Structures are given as structure tokens and as C-alpha cells.
Amino acid sequence: QVQLQQSGPGLVKPSQTLSLTCAISGDSVSSNSAAWNWVRQSPSRGLEWLGRTFYRSQWYSDYAVSVKSRITIIPDTSKNQFSLQLNSVTPEDTAVYYCTRGWNNFDYWGQGTLVTVSS
Amino acid sequence: QSVLTQPPSASGAPGQRVTISCSGSSSNIGSYPVHWYQQVPGTAPKLLIYDNNQRPSGVPDRFSGSKSGTSASLAISGLQSEDEAVYYCAPWDDSLNGVVFGGGTKVTVL
Numbered sequence: 118q119v120q121l122q123q124s125g126p127g128l129v130k131p132s133q134t135l136s137l138t139c140a141i142s143g144d145s146v147s148s149n150s151a152a153w154n155w156v157r158q159s160p161s162r163g164l165e166w167l168g169r170t171f172y173r174s175q176w177y178s179d180y181a182v183s184v185k186s187r188i189t190i191i192p193d194t195s196k197n198q199f200s201l202q203l204n205s206v207t208p209e210d211t212a213v214y215y216c217t218r219g220w221n222n223f224d225y226w227g228q229g230t231l232v233t234v235s236s
Numbered sequence: 237q238s239v240l241t242q243p244p245s246a247s248g249a250p251g252q253r254v255t256i257s258c259s260g261s262s263s264n265i266g267s268y269p270v271h272w273y274q275q276v277p278g279t280a281p282k283l284l285i286y287d288n289n290q291r292p293s294g295v296p297d298r299f300s301g302s303k304s305g306t307s308a309s310l311a312i313s314g315l316q317s318e319d320e321a322v323y324y325c326a327p328w329d330d331s332l333n334g335v336v337f338g339g340g341t342k343v344t345v346l
């Protein structure tokens with residue numbers, strides 16, 4: 118059974134970097150068939166896919182156009198986890214953030230982390 | 237404002253059938269399979285239907301999906317109180333180069 122366990126701060130100051138980690142059990146971040154995603158949800162923007170990382174003989178990442186200039190998703194094979202970094206945050210980035218597994222449909226989800234951007 | 241259009245709400249009495257529509261375009265539904273998620277408030281979304289009409293293990297056959305052209309539908313037959321949730325459609329979108337979600341449809345069991 119795959120489990121995704123999220124960790125990271127729930128409060129970030131404007132202009133700083135939002136960082137979250139998703140620890141994987143029951144699968145491998147280096148799997149040649151999976152992709153590892155971040156999705157967020159807010160009342161104003163609804164559900165929003167942010168990006169993914171995946172391994173196919175080498176590492177690749179895809180990012181949503183809306184955050185492409187500010188986002189990095191980083192795999193960590195030594196800890197079997199992946200991380201989200203979102204730079205230069207504003208209050209508009211306040212949302213519940215989820216990590217998920219899947220290529221373009223998501224069968225496993227983390228528990229969600231409410232991140233508030235406020236001074 | 238999502239590129240996918242879903243009705244904000246739908247309702248039905250226990251045992252009835254409810255259908256939820258999801259309208260898109262050639263860059264998303266018209267070109268890619270549609271997936272559906274169920275979200276109960278306070279919990280993460282759950283994959284309900286994938287690849288237009290496939291159910292993951294454990295999803296009751298009361299739930300079914302279909303697609304035609306640039307639209308897709310989710311049907312819930314034999315409606316039960318536990319089906320009260322928000323339902324989202326989500327295909328890939330070529331123009332945005334990513335997964336897009338519909339605005340969600342809240343289903344109420346009367």
C-alpha cells in the first residue's frame with residue numbers, strides 16, 4: 118500500500134520560499150512508471166496542478182505555466198521523497214498543498230498541508 | 237476560472253440517478269482521457285474514475301464515466317447519503333501543458 122506523508126511549515130512570510138516534503142512508502146521516487154506531483158487547493162483558485170517530477174533513465178520535471186518561474190520539484194532518492202519549493206510567495210499562494218502519485222491521474226494523495234502566506 | 241465547465245451543484249433523492257457534466261475543448265477533453273475525483277470536505281480528493289470510464293479497485297459500480305467529443309459525464313446511480321461530496325473532472329490540457337481541474341460539482345442527497 119502506497120502512503121504519502123507530507124511535512125513542512127504551515128506559515129510562510131510574503132516574498133519568502135514555501136518548502137514542503139513528501140515522504141513515500143510502498144513505492145519508489147525513482148520508479149520508471151510513476152510520476153510525483155504537487156497539487157494545491159484554495160477557495161479562489163480551486164484545485165490547481167503545480168507540477169511533477171519523474172524518472173525515465175534520467176530525471177525530468179514539468180511545471181504549470183502559472184508557477185513555472187517560481188517552482189522547483191526536487192526528488193531525493195536517498196530518503197525516497199520529493200520536495201516542493203515555491204519562491205517569492207504572496208498571499209495568493211495560501212492554499213492546502215497535496216503531494217500525489219500518478220502520470221496524469223492521481224491514485225494516491227498525501228494528507229494535505231495548509232500553508233498560509235502572511236507576515 | 238477553469239477551462240473546464242461543471243455545474244456548481246446537483247442533487248437527488250436516495251436511490252435516484254445523478255449525472256454531472258464536464259465541458260471542455262479540443263486541447264483537453266477532446267484529446268485526452270478524463271479522470272474524476274470525489275472529495276469529502278476536510279479530506280484529500282479520491283480518484284473515482286480514470287481513463288474516461290475505468291473504476292479503481294474498491295469504487296462501487298454505481299459510479300460510471302463516459303466521454304464524447306469535448307464533453308464528459310459522471311453518473312451516480314442508486315444515490316446514497318455517503319455520495320454527498322464535491323466531484324471534479326480532470327484531463328490533461330495541451331495549451332496549459334498540465335493537468336486541469338474542473339470547478340467542481342457539489343452533490344447533495346435530498
